[in-house]
Amino acid sequence: METSNTNKPPRAPGRRQKAAAIMQILEDLYPETPIPLTHQDPYTLLIAVLLSAQCTDERVNKVTPHLFALADNPAAMHAQSVAAIEDIIRPCGLAPRKAQAIWELSGILLEKHEGEVPQSFPALEALPGVGHKTASVVMSQAFGVPAFPVDTHIHRLAERWGLSDGKNVEKTEKDLKSLFPKDKWNKLHLQIIFFGRQYCPARGHKREACPICKLYARP
Template identity: 75%
Template sequence: MLKAERAAWVMQRLEELYPETPIPLDHTDAYTLLVAVLLSAQCTDERVNQVTPALFELADNPADMAQQEVEAIQEIIRPCGLSPRKSKAIHRLSQILIEEHGGEVPQDFTALEALPGVGHKTASVVMAQAFGVPAFPVDTHIHRLAQRWKLTDGKNVEKTEADLKKLFPAKSWNKLHLQIIFYGRDACTARGCDGTVCEICRTLFPRRKSPVVTKK
């Protein structure tokens, strides 16, 4: 198959496997989603979902969060890891949302990425899932699978994002990035598949014998 043919087949198969794509992180609005995605850095979604109920009981909006002590936030989010840095980021970004954005999460990539603890991936998730703006957040699963399926050369996540955006229609990005993540967790895992085991890898590359080494 040519790369475009592989992309089309992958999109069709993932739609069959995952017709529904619930957002893995529990949230009620753009702000709680932003905080949850920030917490998910180097942490599982499952762990974040265990932690956020207590955090959002403490404060579930920028005004209330900005009034909390950083230490109180840190104590709650400690199980997520990197709690000193994340707690300061959550506190400060809440202040900035009040000071500069009227207490609302901005619907703008540049403004989001200017917030403490918010990188391009986090901003992309919020823009896609909270505001419906086409975006293609690339996490470790997507970066790994795109290389195994030869949809990118995998030099870095930025290149992977650009390559996938060229291959897939913009209207599919918000759903497709979740479908790839779900498949990466269920079937084409880091240890369970090396590019030769799962259904999609075997279908796309039936003659592949050597494992695919994921580039970081």
């Protein structure tokens, strides 16, 4: 006698199928993805991203107008004292270290790159205060090079949605790059950030009210 399979629960979608569905939800919610950090060019974006480490974009956007009124290019910035830079950026946190990095990298841009922000990962990551995530943001948002910057928010959501095992940000970046089309990486990075802020916070998250988690979150 054959056993009926009608009562079996539906099979959970695989990672690639889940990723495609999540990508469509994000596209429906955020068809436009304005860059959240106020800037005028690759240099001011680089400085804004550096300041955003352990600081909110909102606070950075309040500080950078004052900083860029003082200096908005490598020559003008390197002509300032580290103390003057530090005084302005103090609300962003880690001000001594960030001010020193801003002053030093501005000098390096003048000395080695003719005052321009380099368009390569190795050159960017060689600058003081610039790690892989910061370089990825600049490469993707300033130069349009496909990259998938993974901050703590994207790392958290990728694990929550079962798209990565969440061991570290390097593994999460590799997993996301393997799941999503390369030409979508730059936009998806921002879409996930926007979604996390609106629907999927670290604390006080309501799974049943989240458009993605109610369908695809880990059990």
